Amino acid sequence: MNPDPEIIVIRKKKDPMTRHFASPAxxxxxxTLxxxxxxxxxxxxxxxxxxxxWPFLxxxxxxxxxxxAALFGLLRARGFSLSAAGLDPRRHGAGLKAGLTGCALMALFAFAAGSALWLWGMDPLRMIRVTLPxxxxxxxxxFVVGGLIAPVAEELFFRGFLFGYLKQFGWIPALCISTAAFALVHPGVHIPQWIGGFAFGLAYGLSGSLVAPMVIHACGNIVLFTLSMLARHSFF
Incomplete structure (x- = not known):
């Protein structure tokens, strides 16, 4: 028996980049931004x-x-929960899983890109090498500040606040603007920051958890520092 066409409800598929940001709250x-x-x-x-x-670092x-601490205090003072900045405790597990998956994908991408550059006679490490103390x-x-503390602080603002606010205008503007802002505040060559910022925003948009870009950002920095340290000691 065919259903009454007048009561058929057409359900629109949710955009995976918008389902975590459905309401202004x-x-x-x-x-606040x-x-x-x-x-x-x-x-x-x-x-x-x-x-x-004190040492600079x-x-x-x-x-x-x-x-x-100030940003967390601001959220509280403005009446927002931690979920407003992508830190809903119920999504920490999913965020961690998405972050580790993103780390693996970034590693594959970096290996493929590095191999291609090496085959073209270019040294990929020179493009990403970091000057270490x-x-x-x-x-x-x-390693502690640049590999752990800074990624958390940067993701909290650029993805949690900036990307989160811009998300109401569409995920493409949020992704592009937050990536550009993130890259441009870093001095020097911006190629790793542009790639990283894009990946961090994508991870946040898809997972709805700030844990995901925090994990990817921290792992990426630690890997860059480690490769730079090994290169300094002629391991490559």
Missing amino acids: SYPDLF LVASALILGFEVTAGILPES ARLGLLRLIQC ADPLNLTLF
Whole structure:
């Protein structure tokens, strides 16, 4: 028996990049984003108040931790839950799984791209090599701050706040603008930052969890630092 055509309901498939951001309450509003941006800039400008006797990387790590605390405090003050910045505890497991999957895919992409460049007579390590501190203390701080603390702080703002706010206008503008902002605030050659920013935004949009880009970002940085350290000691 055929169903009554008048009661047939056509269900539209949900866009996998929008299903996690269905309501305005699921992302920071414009005022919150502007205040977050002002806080980040303010902390950068006033970073000089930290004791100059401390190692630079120790001061940088503390600054990033303070920025994270300020952003979490801002969410609370504005009445948003952690899920507004992509940190819904119920999605941490899915985010971790997506992050590890993204790490594997990024590794395959990097291997393929590096192999292609090597076959063309180019040194791929020269394009991504990072200048590392020589002494053990600063080298350790470099891995801790650059490989763990900084990725968390950067993802919280660029994906959690900026991408999250822009998502209401469509995932393509959110992805492109957040990637450009992320790449342009980094000095020097931006190729790894453009690729990374795109991958981080894509991971966040698809998983709906900020854990995913945090994991990919941290793993990517640690791998870059490790390769640079090995290259410095002529392992390659």
